[in-house]
Amino acid sequence: MGRPLPYGVPGVERQAEGVVRAPAETVAEAQALLDAGKPFHAHEVFEDAWKSGPEAERALWRGLAQLAVGLTHAARGNVTGGARLLRRGAGAVEEWSSGSGVRRPYGMDLDGLAAWARELAGRVEKDEKDSGTVGAGAEAPRLRGTGPYRE
Template sequence: MGDTGAGARDRDTEGRARSARPRDGLGRPLPYGAPGVERQPEGVVRTPEQTVVEAQALLDAGKPFHAHEVFEDAWKSGPEDERTLWRGLAQLAVGLTHSARGNVPGGARLLRRGAGAVEEWAAGSGVRRPYGMDVGGLAGWARELAGRVEDGAVGIEAAAEAPRLRGAP
């Protein structure tokens, strides 16, 4: 990555701005040189099955920020008619991220926005369990968590609150 001196911006190998700072499990930047969580590579094309499995593992590990990046890859590389689904799932993961960071308005808003997106996609497509995922259960989980966050739930633990993408194990 590029120079980290005053005024310089980190760049990836293709010259795009990309922070080289390590991040914690919730995606918060840490000081240069601090140990962090390995970042998800960007632009990876996965099958829907790989996306669901990888995102679930990250959610279970308390890394919803990183799960959002996996969903974002599916949203950007998948079929046009599935983009609302994957974008909604990314919003759910970011909503959990913000809730765990203590950002009440942002967390609740993104959880509800993601719930609406996955339900909109399911209604429009007629598919209730895409790739085995429980869309209705995810929307209910998101709205319930958004309500608890707004009601003052503190110390939201990302791993403990992680949704089951495919319902109960």
Template sequence: MSSASGRRTSDARDRDSAGRARNARPRDGLGRPLPYGADGVERQPEGVVRGPEQTVAEAQALLDAGKPFHAHEVFEDAWKSGPERERALWRGLAQLAVGLTHAARGNTTGGARLLRRGAGAVEEWAAAERAPYGLDVVGLVGWARRLADDVEGGGRPVDAAERAPRLR
């Protein structure tokens, strides 16, 4: 239910088809909620099972478009649906995307922390004889640590598209 001001009343909650609470407010390109009725960016569907190649390609396209929040959702799907042995990799990539999201939103502390955490998780894959799915693990780790240093040193939001990593 909505009030005359366009706000949701406390007894009405957005729910998905399974009845779980979901915030249906539109979002901007960095995943920030916008007022109901505003034009937002199309959200990534949740729970999509993609192959690794499709995951990397979709995430790269979203990163290039300055939508790291949405890329994080693609990585999160892979983390939740992929083989157990790869979950740490996909979770680390999701952390890198969320770190970039926070850095672009101006949250320098959270952005730097998540970039470093994601770099640490992804770095474990650098020791592999061959990086999985052609990922440039060493390059991603260096990108994340440089961006974390820049964000902490500059204290200003970054342009997400301009600072997007190359996954391969």
């Protein structure tokens, strides 16, 4: 699922950082990484957009990065951190959408993403006694989907 891992443990290489992409490329690359079970890498793609994009969109990309890293934590069994970041990201994308008046930027379903994140956060917390972990690829959201879940 990406870094951070304990020192000396082999793992998947990090996503290249500081890459400037068009918004459509950001969404497509992040979706491919989410589908591949690499939400931490998707987080880095969103982080690049947050840091290099227009000021008016930074909160959007930051919220999406929070959703992806929340999924990372949930998949690693960090129930508290995962649920907290999923809810924080859901609030951030909703706040950006209401403040900007844009409901589907770059075709993304922000309402569906917020609903997905809150549902997953609740489920992870509820299932904590069983394991608290989720499959990152199986739980990946559809960024441009018509609903909050993978189709």
